[in-house]
Amino acid sequence: MxxxxxxxxxxxxxxxxxxxxxxxxxxxxxxxxxxxxxxxxxxxxxxxxxxxxxxxxxxxxxxxxxxxxxxxxxxxxxxxxxxxxxxxxxxxxxxxxxxxxxxxxxxxxxxxxxxxxxxxxxxxxxxxxxxxxxxxxxxxxxxxxxxxxxxxxxxxxxxxxxxxxxxxxxxxxxxxxxxxxxxxxxxxxxxxxxxxxxxxxxxxxxxxxxxxxxxxxxxxxxxxxxxxxxxxxxxxxxxxxxxxxxxxxxxxxxxxxxGAYERHMRGLRRTYERQVEAMRASVARHLPAATRLTAPQGGFVLWVELPEEVDTTALHDRAIAAGVGYVPGELFSASGMYRNCLRLNCGNPHTPEIEDAVRRLGALVAP
Incomplete structure (x- = not known):
């Protein structure tokens, strides 16, 4: 925030x-x-x-x-x-x-x-x-x-x-x-x-x-x-x-x-789907080739699995300093798993600013 x-x-x-x-x-x-x-x-x-x-x-x-x-x-x-x-x-x-x-x-x-x-x-x-x-x-x-x-x-x-x-x-x-x-x-x-x-x-x-x-x-x-x-x-x-x-x-x-809710939701679902796909494409462009992505069937978050040597918890402070926010994967486990994973929010239109943030994130995790 x-x-x-x-x-x-x-x-x-x-x-x-x-x-x-x-x-x-x-x-x-x-x-x-x-x-x-x-x-x-x-x-x-x-x-x-x-x-x-x-x-x-x-x-x-x-x-x-x-x-x-x-x-x-x-x-x-x-x-x-x-x-x-x-x-x-x-x-x-x-x-x-x-x-x-x-x-x-x-x-x-x-x-x-x-x-x-x-x-x-x-x-x-x-x-x-x-x-x-x-x-x-x-x-x-x-x-x-x-x-x-x-x-x-x-x-x-x-x-x-x-x-x-x-x-x-x-x-x-x-x-x-x-x-x-x-x-x-x-x-x-x-x-x-x-x-x-x-x-x-x-x-x-x-x-x-x-x-x-x-x-x-x-x-x-x-x-x-x-x-x-x-x-x-x-x-x-x-x-x-x-x-x-x-x-x-x-x-x-x-x-x-x-009836406004249903009308609103029809458009919002399409918008979220486009934004998720735009984020997936951006991650594929800028993060290491070994990165694996989910293909969400709804919602507006994306789960990203990076190469095993990447520690997204240790990387987090550097990412914030570079102006990029994400949630480290370790937070999604009670036993400390998923340290090489992270979650990205796709709730915003995919602007050039967001594209550039993903590029900066890619530079941080590059070997």
Whole structure:
């Protein structure tokens, strides 16, 4: 985030890609039309019915639909994940995660006194169901925490058959599944990929998401469709942060109801796909020939594997000094793997400045 450093690290979209003017107008209109929203208590009536209704309607095409009674509106997807973990684990428990795993998830586990069990993950098909099966046979895993649709950092999408098998495994072993679907709407496929939640028959899967990657990170609106854990999660929400901002809940509900969201997303998905491809081409031009890249199926991050002798953690300070940001691969592992890897943000239009930053990065890692 430092001035003068090309924004290739944090997975944030460019402001120019977001419908900020439309959201600003809605904030003004909601404040005038619903002044009572600032009058209520912060620990009762936490979930705006209008927003829950829109979330249920959106789930019809890919999950069944979900029941309105399952939803808890949160202050972000991150809060949703934390609430789920608190609801189904105790300090000292083991949680299965993808490897590489989104580093914020690993930080959540560490903060809650939980242990991460890294499960091998394919850059195309996602977490290995066979490895998860083996890891959970002795009943020592309390939960599974993963990003099955356009995973961060690999961009993989788990096939439906794998999702079905994971949901069945969860039911057979009473394994809680916490599913981060924040990139589900940012797929590059012909149809939106279904979440694991769509195959859940027992209520073991908690579906978490937010609108920070497609509307605005500043909204701080997320949700969890909590299945049979709804009461526990609602209690955790009540005692930790109370109700999510009711004005913003109403703004988001009206934006979704207007149809503007789907129109916006059609263009945004194409834009992100172009930007990811532009970054892949740039990395291929400027980084060593032995570099390997993912081919993301959604989202807007790119995972880069450099020659084994490159240490991206050790290189990081030099890169920042050269005006290039990235996330070192080591942060995506609880056991210190992936030191020769890094993640790049593709959420910005691929400008000459970004191209030059990738060139400078290539010069730093060149043998």
């Amino acid at each position: 430092q001035p003068g450093v090309t924004p290739l690290a944090a997975a944030l979209p460019a402001c120019s890609l977001l419908p900020l003017a439309a959201l600003q107008r809605l904030y003004g209109g909601v404040a005038r039309r619903h002044p009572h929203l600032l009058e209520g208590g912060s620990h009762v009536n936490m979930d705006a019915p209008a927003l829950v209704r829109q979330l249920v309607l959106r789930s019809v095409g890919w999950a069944g639909p979900l029941a309105a009674s399952e939803f808890v509106i949160t202050n972000s997807c991150t809060e949703a994940l934390g609430l789920c973990l608190r609801a189904v684990t105790q300090p000292g428990d083991t949680v299965a995660v993808e490897s590489p795993a989104y580093y914020l998830m690993l930080q959540l586990l560490e903060t809650l006194g939980l242990k991460a069990l890294e499960i091998p993950t394919d850059p195309h098909s996602g977490l290995s169901i066979e490895a998860l099966d083996l890891a959970t046979r002795q009943g020592r895993v309390a939960a599974c925490l993963l990003v099955p649709n356009a995973s961060n950092p690999l961009g993989s999408i788990m096939p439906d058959e794998h999702k079905r098998r994971l949901a069945r495994l969860s039911a057979e072993r009473d394994l809680a599944v916490i599913e981060d679907d924040i990139y589900g709407d940012l797929h590059f496929c012909n149809e939106r990929p279904r979440p694991i939640k769509a195959f859940d028959t027992t209520g073991n899967v908690m579906l978490c998401s937010s609108f920070s990657k497609c509307l605005s990170p500043a909204l701080r609106i997320g949700f969890v469709a909590a299945g049979r854990y709804r009461a526990r999660i609602a209690l955790q929400k009540t005692i930790t942060s109370g109700a999510t901002n009711p004005v913003t809940q109403q703004v988001l509900a009206e934006y979704l109801e207007s």
